[in-house]
Amino acid sequence: MSDQIVLTGIKPTGTPHMGNYVGALKPLVEMAKTNKTFVFIADLHALNIIHDPNQIRQHTYEIAAILIALGLNLDNATLFRQSDIVQVSQLATMLMNITPKGLMNRAHSYKAAVDKNTAAGLDTDAGINMGLYTYPILMAADILLYDTDVVPVGADQKQHVEFARDIAGYFNHVYGETFKLPEPMIGADTGIIPGLDGRKMSKSYDNVIPLFAPESELKKKIMRIITDSKLPEEPKNPDESTIFQLYRHFACESEIADLRARFERGGMGYGDAKRILFEKINSVLSAPRTEYERLMANTAELDTVLASGAARARSVAEKTYERVHRAMLG
Numbered sequence: 001m002s003d004q005i006v007l008t009g010i011k012p013t014g015t016p017h018m019g020n021y022v023g024a025l026k027p028l029v030e031m032a033k034t035n036k037t038f039v040f041i042a043d044l045h046a047l048n049i050i051h052d053p054n055q056i057r058q059h060t061y062e063i064a065a066i067l068i069a070l071g072l073n074l075d076n077a078t079l080f081r082q083s084d085i086v087q088v089s090q091l092a093t094m095l096m097n098i099t100p101k102g103l104m105n106r107a108h109s110y111k112a113a114v115d116k117n118t119a120a121g122l123d124t125d126a127g128i129n130m131g132l133y134t135y136p137i138l139m140a141a142d143i144l145l146y147d148t149d150v151v152p153v154g155a156d157q158k159q160h161v162e163f164a165r166d167i168a169g170y171f172n173h174v175y176g177e178t179f180k181l182p183e184p185m186i187g188a189d190t191g192i193i194p195g196l197d198g199r200k201m202s203k204s205y206d207n208v209i210p211l212f213a214p215e216s217e218l219k220k221k222i223m224r225i226i227t228d229s230k231l232p233e234e235p236k237n238p239d240e241s242t243i244f245q246l247y248r249h250f251a252c253e254s255e256i257a258d259l260r261a262r263f264e265r266g267g268m269g270y271g272d273a274k275r276i277l278f279e280k281i282n283s284v285l286s287a288p289r290t291e292y293e294r295l296m297a298n299t300a301e302l303d304t305v306l307a308s309g310a311a312r313a314r315s316v317a318e319k320t321y322e323r324v325h326r327a328m329l330g
């Protein structure tokens with residue numbers, strides 16, 4: 001067991017798909033086997049995009065159920081809802097006062113929104129709310145509140161963790177040692193997880209395979225993966241095949257080598273390859289899927305897990321916030 005404190009947040013803005021599983025959820029469950037981990041569902045962060053509380057609640061349950069169904073170790077991992085800890089909003093308000101506005105202007109996600117407006121000939125800040133603009137401050141509060149050492153995130157979130165570190169540094173400089181300085185941890189490169197059309201699997205491309213789709217839907221989706229028009233007898237390049245690129249994340253080394261050889265040798269049609277992929281994914285995910293379905297039908301059980309996570313998270317948050325309050329307001 002490492003003594004480093006690991007923390008990560010997952011935004012409840014959609015139903016997690018297979019790309020999320022491979023890139024984030026599975027590595028997180030692994031990490032929590034050996035580390036004290038805070039895992040929260042970032043519902044406050046979802047608010048700058050989703051204005052329907054039912055959707056946020058639904059996605060919150062889905063994420064909690066998925067993590068539990070995948071075997072998240074709930075002794076090591078504190079699983080909770082961000083909004084259950086009021087101190088995070090209080091800390092964000094405090095951090096506003098030592099965060100330079102210029103830092104927020106440099107945030108990739110804000111800049112991307114501005115660039116999009118400019119390209120469309122709109123006002124620079126059209127449609128940009130303060131939730132988006134101050135997103136990195138709330139995220140810094142998330143990270144700093146739990147004395148976090150390490151933040152596993154995707155490459156797109158690295159800058160946010162660096163901002164949290166910067167903000168902690170400014171704070172410590174003005175008020176004395178108060179916060180630990182967190183480090184981002186960018187996971188081992190899983191490569192791009194392709195979606196049904198071969199582009200990166202992403203909700204915005206509408207090409208995702210839901211993680212716990214019912215078996216029949218999973219099969220249908222996999223059979224719909226777009227391939228080139230090579231005939232069964234022709235040799236095929238596994239590295240350019242969505243089928244193989246997905247298979248890689250579910251099968252063991254020898255199975256992967258085996259399927260690679262069958263691609264390269266020729267003699268296997270894409271239909272067969274898809275059936276092999278379906279069987280593999282289905283065998284890996286069918287037990288967790290059953291547990292997921294059970295939990296989604298018993299949201300009271302999820303509420304209990306989230307409430308006990310919140311109680312644990314709160315006991316740390318209260319202490320940190322107390323320190324900040326004393327430093328800033330005496």
Ligand code: TRP
Nearest residue numbers: 008009010011042045139142151
């Ligand atoms: N911004 C992250 C994302 O979009 C989610 C998130 C919110 C987060 N707070 C965090 C991640 C704190 C790590 C640490 O994916």
